[in-house]
Amino acid sequence: MLTDSERFAFVPYRIHVFETSGNAYDAVQTDERIATGDLLLILDEAVVGIAMTWPFAVTAEAAHLHQVAPKPQDRLSDLAASFGVEPAAIERAVKLARQLGFPIEPALLALALN
Numbered sequence: 854m855l856t857d858s859e860r861f862a863f864v865p866y867r868i869h870v871f872e873t874s875g876n877a878y879d880a881v882q883t884d885e886r887i888a889t890g891d892l893l894l895i896l897d898e899a900v901v902g903i904a905m906t907w908p909f910a911v912t913a914e915a916a917h918l919h920q921v922a923p924k925p926q927d928r929l930s931d932l933a934a935s936f937g938v939e940p941a942a943i944e945r946a947v948k949l950a951r952q953l954g955f956p957i958e959p960a961l962l963a964l965a966l967n
Contacts, residue, residue, distance in 0.1 A: 864941070866890070866891065866892065866942070866945060867887075867888070867891040867892065868891070868892040868893075868894050868949070869887055869891055869892065869893055869894065869904070870894045870895075870896070871893065871894070871895050872895070872897065873895060873897070873898065873916070873917070874893075874895045874898050874900050874902070874910075874915070874916035874917035874918050875916075875917045876895075877893045877895055877900075877902065877908065877917070877918065878908055878917050878918060881893070881904045881905070881906075881908045887904050888904065889904060889905045889906075889937060889938060890903060890904065890905070890938045890939055890942040891903070891904040891942075892904070892942070892945060892946050892949060893908060893918070894949065895916065896953075898914060898916045899912060899914050899953075899955045899956075900912050900914050900915065900916050900918060900955070901946050901947075901949050901950040901953070901955060902915075902918040902946065903936070903938055903942050903943065903946050905936055905937055905938055906937075907919050907936075909921055909936065910958065911943060911946040911947050911950055911957060911958055911961055912950050912955045912956060912957060912958060913955075913956035913957060913958050913959065914955070914956070915958075920958065920960075921958055921960055921961060922960060923960050923961070923963070923964060925963075927964065928964065929943060929944075929964045932961075932964065943961070947961060
């Protein structure tokens with residue numbers, strides 16, 4: 854039997870899957886079940902993104918999502934704060950994209966994401 858600390862020793866997050874990045878963008882704007890920081894997955898376009906007012910991609914292909922453009926001096930925490938998301942959301946999105954074999958946006962690679 855799991856103890857309370859073992860049962861809750863994880864952080865749940867949502868991945869919303871869409872047919873197109875346009876559908877994903879529209880859904881983020883209209884579906885209140887999609888929260889800021891949730892992951893967006895568009896398999897056919899090889900896009901992984903993060904939900905927020907202006908959803909952005911962490912993959913090299915952004916399609917209809919916004920692309921990231923961190924400043925050279927930015928850290929991951931700076932970029933996350935500029936989008937109003939937790940750094941962990943970006944890390945999860947990059948991890949998912951890598952697991953699927955999708956190329957990561959080069960500007961993010963400079964932030965030393967593992």
